[in-house]
Amino acid sequence: HSPVVRVRAESAVEGNGDLPKVEEKVGGAIPDALSTDAEVVKRESESIKAFRTKAEKFAFQAEVSRLMDIIINSLYSNKDIFLRELISNASDALDKIRFLALTDKEVLGEGDDTKLEIQIKLDKAKKILAIRDRGIGMTKEDLIKNLGTIAKSGTSAFLEQMQKGGDLNLIGQFGVGFYSVYLVADYVEVISKHNDDIQYIWESKADGAFAVSEDTENEPLGRGTEIRLHLKEEAGDYLQEDKLKDLVQRYSGFINFPIYLWSSKEVDVEVEADPEEVPEDEEEKTATEDEESEEDAESKPKTKNVKETTWDWQLLNDVKAIWLRSPKEISDEEYANFFHSIAKDLTGDKPLGWTHFNAEGDVEFKAVLFIPPKASHDLYENYYSNKSFLKLYVRRVFISDEFDELLPKYLAFLKGIVDSDTLPLNVSREMLQQHSSLATIKKKLIRKALDMIRRIAEDDPAESDDKEGDSEGEDENRGKYAKFWNEFGKSIKLGIIEDASNRARLAKLLRFHSTKSGDKLASLDQYIERMKPNQKDIYYITGANKEQLEKSPFLEQLKKKGYEVIYFTDPVDEYLMQYLMDYEDKKFQNVSKEGLKLGKDSKLKELKESFKDLTKWWKELLSSENVDSVKISNRLADTPGVVVTSKYGWSANMERIMQSQTLSDTSKQAYMRGKRVLEINPRHPIIKELRERVALDSEDSVAQQTAKLIYQTALIESGFLLEDPKEFASRVYSVMKTTLNVSPDAVVEEEEEVDEAEDTPVEDGKKGKASPSSDEEPSVEDSILEKSVNEEVEEEEEHYNDEL
């Protein structure tokens, strides 16, 4: 239901490029929640009448409109967040002007305009809360674009999250924080003055439209923005000074500009007393005083103390940046609050860890880095295009939070600040980006970040059994590393791939499940501790999930002999293992690949010899199948065969991953596909029987059929996708026929009622449509159909094929 409504504006409209005006089309911007067209028109026209008469009206971009609708109708109880968002926007605007002033002092203007501050004022009578900053301000075009017509990429992501029951507290992270004003206000005015333009008013009642007009009624701002919230009835709390003081102190304590509140104070003042009001005892006193003092008393006017309310700007925050203070003096709560303020994470969840340090030497800087409690919604979706979250300051002046040069991509999940004393202040951002100190800063930041992550692992009692029941405070740390791993484990893996110089450090942080890890995660150090005395390599296997891998035939002997095997189930693991060759001098061995050595099998040589003819015969039989060789296996216990790949080719899992990538290059696929080796289990009765049969008659068709079937079954069990499932199915049906004692030549009974015109010609009682393997033997499809007259079987077969 998306009503298209045309609304006539009442005032003349000045030309304004191609921005969507209300007159042109409001339809797309009408909130879905409105039920009837009539209602929409009514609300629209009311709001348009309410706009200033000379104002230009605009429709909100459709997604922005939906977002506002969600916000204004929200029953969300924590409405405080709007204040933090507004203060954060004000602080950003101040940062921007301060940055410009580095190269051009003029931009700051003079007098009060040079004061980089934020002011909050309340008008109890009119129920208005106003927040003003002397930041960069917005031009008319900025107002139109920033506050309504251009949807940010985060808008749809935020709507999506909200639909899934997401947390409104994270609104700031999606870059749409401004609209949170409609949690508490039903009418908002934004008055703004930018150096390049005159003063404008933006206004909206969040009902699909907004208006912008030249400001001819308010006092000139000089420069900056004032946001006036006309509070909803139920938001009256925000008119109490104490409430605002408390909120600012609690949540915006880390804003690096002074925040003032226009506050009232009761003071005692001395006022001239009315002679008639002089109290009796004073009169008596006066009467009894000696005459000399009488003259004095007459010349001095009588005074009294009364209470009076005075108004003044009261400073609410401590402007000293937290990173300049000594870490010893800063409480955990303060760090957590600082994190919430810079990460725009208002959920209140504590960061998983932080590090605060002072780097000295050639390059001096201070930094605070945090590990957020959760990965951001698009951390891995947009891994290569995501910006870093570090705020760079140079001598306390905010420079940018888009400096990708400070942290590698894989650590982009960290949030924090870096304040450098070494970088120059008065150069352009581009020049700064190339400054040689950045490389040193980056190196130190990585080192410190990895140390912080390692410490979380070490302090987590759940990580190691020995530490259980040890120290105090362990509960808080218990399971912290698993949590970290859950959220950011992929980043560590990407780090191993991308950062050769820190590979060993990162490998230490790696966690995984294995044949011996149970429900817990294990580390490579734990793996090495558990290695068997004769074990040289670290064993692992890759696949889609742990449950599947647990049953893999590749693990049969390894498990039996007590070797631990790591399960790698993330697609990124395949790439990871191309880079992680060894750990502490131990090589990694994929147990589904060639070259697995499992101690000495005294009988192996003998077995190889006695199966020589069979393996040779088998290899020839599979000559058309890309099978490099057929060998006696040392990894199997209960399964007749598996297919292993060559050491440097793709594993079965990698083939599966590549095939599922829509843009993958098929020619490369053929080239990268590992050579396949069929390994057979010489102790398995089927294999033993095959050897006997082939020894007697190398042309034995049952042996040939079985040998091919074993190969295909082994492919499936080894995790490969069959290139020709139909052929495999035919073979299975053929075996079924034998099991059921059905003649291999038996034909499918013809259907009785067929439309002659549409039916294909039938020869020799068979259907004309031949299966791919019909040259070699009767089609299984045909045989099955012949055997079962009814259609149920047909269905079953389809089902069977589907499953295959």
Ligand SMILES: Nc1ncnc2c1ncn2[C@@H]1O[C@H](COP(=O)(O)OP(=O)(O)OP(=O)(O)O)[C@@H](O)[C@H]1O
């Ligand atoms: N006080 C202000 N002074 C100048 N520009 C502002 C001010 N408030 C908002 N803006 C502009 O409006 C834009 C939209 O603000 P909004 O809060 O929705 O998103 P954001 O600030 O980019 O992201 P976030 O919500 O994460 O702070 C800002 O990017 C900024 O350009």
